[in-house]
Amino acid sequence: MVPNPETQPVIDIPSLPDISLQEYDFHDTSFFQSNTKLPSPAEILRQHPNLEDGIVTFEHLNLVVKVKDSRFLRLEEAQTLRAVRHAFPRGDVPVPEVFGWRIYYHRTFLYMSLVAGKTLRQAWPCLTKEDKKSISAELGHIVTALRQVSHGSSDRFVGSINRGTVQDRFFRFDYEHGPFPTIKSFNDWLLAAAIRQRTQPGEGATGPYREFFSDTGNIYLTHGDLTLGNIIVSSKQGAYHITGIIDWEQAGWYPEYWEYCKLLYGVEYHHEWRSEGWADKVMEPFEDEFIAFAEYCVWRSP
Numbered sequence: 465m466v467p468n469p470e471t472q473p474v475i476d477i478p479s480l481p482d483i484s485l486q487e488y489d490f491h492d493t494s495f496f497q498s499n500t501k502l503p504s505p506a507e508i509l510r511q512h513p514n515l516e517d518g519i520v521t522f523e524h525l526n527l528v529v530k531v532k533d534s535r536f537l538r539l540e541e542a543q544t545l546r547a548v549r550h551a552f553p554r555g556d557v558p559v560p561e562v563f564g565w566r567i568y569y570h571r572t573f574l575y576m577s578l579v580a581g582k583t584l585r586q587a588w589p590c591l592t593k594e595d596k597k598s599i600s601a602e603l604g605h606i607v608t609a610l611r612q613v614s615h616g617s618s619d620r621f622v623g624s625i626n627r628g629t630v631q632d633r634f635f636r637f638d639y640e641h642g643p644f645p646t647i648k649s650f651n652d653w654l655l656a657a658a659i660r661q662r663t664q665p666g667e668g669a670t671g672p673y674r675e676f677f678s679d680t681g682n683i684y685l686t687h688g689d690l691t692l693g694n695i696i697v698s699s700k701q702g703a704y705h706i707t708g709i710i711d712w713e714q715a716g717w718y719p720e721y722w723e724y725c726k727l728l729y730g731v732e733y734h735h736e737w738r739s740e741g742w743a744d745k746v747m748e749p750f751e752d753e754f755i756a757f758a759e760y761c762v763w764r765s766p
Contacts, residue, residue: 471612472612472613472614473551473552473612473613473614474551474613474614474615474616475547475551475613475614475615475616475625475685476615476616477615477616477617477625477626477627480543480546480547480625480626481539481542481543481546483538483539483540483542483543483626486566486567487564487565487566487567488542488564488565489501489502489563489564490546490562490563490564493561493562493563494526494561494577495525495526495527495561495563495575495577496563499525502527502563502564502566502575503522503527503529504566505566505568505569505571505573506568508520508529508531508573515531517531517532517533517536518531519531521578523578526577526578527563527575527576527577527578528560528575528576528577528578528579529573529574529575529576530572530573530574530576531571531572531573531574532571532572533570533571533572534567534570534571534572535637536636536713537571537572537574537713538572538631538713539565539572539574540624540625540626540628540631540713540715540716541574541711541712541713541715542562542565542574543625543626544625544712544715545559545560545561545562545576545712546562547625548610548613548685548712549561549562551613552609556605556606556609557606557609557610557709558579558606558706558707558708558709559708559709559710559712560576560577560578560579560708560710561576561577562574562575562576562577563575563576563577579696579707579708579710580696580698580707581696581697581698581707581708582696582697582698583692583693583694583695583696583697584599584692584693584695584696584697585691585692585693587697587704588692588735588736588737590704591704594703595703595704596736596742597745598703598704598705599695599697599704599705599706600742600743600745600746601745602705602706603690603695603706603746604745604746604747606706606709607690607723607746607747608747610684610685610686610687611682611684611685611720613684613685615627615717619645620645620646620683621642621643621644621645621683621717622642622643622644622646622647622649622650622683622716622717622718622719623642623643623644623716623717624642624643624715624716624717625685625715625716625717627643628642628643629641629642629643630642630643630644630650630716630718631688631713631714631715631716632688632714632716632718632722632726633714634654634657634760634761634764635657638657638660639653639656639657641653643717646679647678647679647680647681647683647719648679650718650719651674651677651679651719652674654677654760655670655671655672655673655674655677655760657760657764658671658759658760658763658764659671659672659763672759673755673756673759673760676752676753676755676756677719677721677753677756678721678753681719681720681721682719682720683717683718683719683720684717684718684719684720684723685715685716685717686715686716686717686718686722686723686726687709687712687714687715687723687726688714688715688716688718688722688723688726689711689712689713689714689715689726689730690709690723690726690727690730690746691726691727691730691731692730692731692735692737693711693730694709694710694711695708695709696708696709696710714726720748720750721750721753721754723747724743724747724748724749724750724753724754725750725753725754725757725758727743727746727747728743728754728758729754729757729758729761731743
């Protein structure tokens with residue numbers, strides 16, 4: 465697929481929100497049309513004194529607050545949500561509207577709109593074959609739309625939404641690096657992380673399964689965690705449709721095989737999503753890369 469430069473959405477990296485700030489409000493969002501301020505972290509913790517990491521919902525405000533240790537919830541997610549929503553104002557890629565954030569005692573509070581529906585995992589037992597076909601096709605359109613997005617520069621790189629280090633959990637915390645100037649340097653570092661070899665990008669790492677990863681190809685905007693729990697669906701007139709894609713904390717610019725590997729890896733082998741081939745209807749399969757990636761994930765496990 466070759467994007468059309470005249471119509472493709474562009475994410476202007478320098479104009480992304482400044483995530484060095486401890487707090488930020490997006491006053492042009494729907495929340496602030498009828499509210500003056502977001503609930504403070506102190507207020508939220510007073511209402512939920514035992515809250516560690518998790519989700520707090522204020523249904524009357526159409527508000528969800530995602531709370532996590534700041535090491536795990538990076539503000540690149542807020543940048544991605546904001547950028548994707550602006551790139552697709554008609555909702556071709558349905559994402560929560562981000563209202564703002566707060567950093568409070570080493571925890572991140574990310575304020576977003578509530579996405580109504582069930583996760584695809586929850587809804588799966590109720591789905592008809594036609595529902596599954598429709599949802600797979602919808603998800604395919606979403607992936608295709610993301611792959612049309614450009615960062616407005618001729619420079620290729622693999623990294624976070626803001627041209628920073630890779631945010632994928634595979635690399636946390638000891639092998640977060642980047643951005644990588646080539647797919648080859650990224651693939652080398654992927655192997656280095658798997659075998660815990662301190663090879664710097666560009667030196668070239670050799671080892672098991674390395675030949676399974678092509679050093680050529682496209683680099684796309686990638687969600688990086690399209691698991692059954694991050695796809696929200698709801699029923700309208702008896703048929704299920706995707707109403708939202710959530711949890712963009714691992715998103716970034718990755719080689720074209722990465723979305724497929726993460727699409728499969730987050731789902732158990734015996735689930736129909738994999739065993740019946742529904743995932744393979746979403747995008748072009750990269751079977752060899754997935755075999756290697758799955759093995760690398762085992763090696764990376766504690």
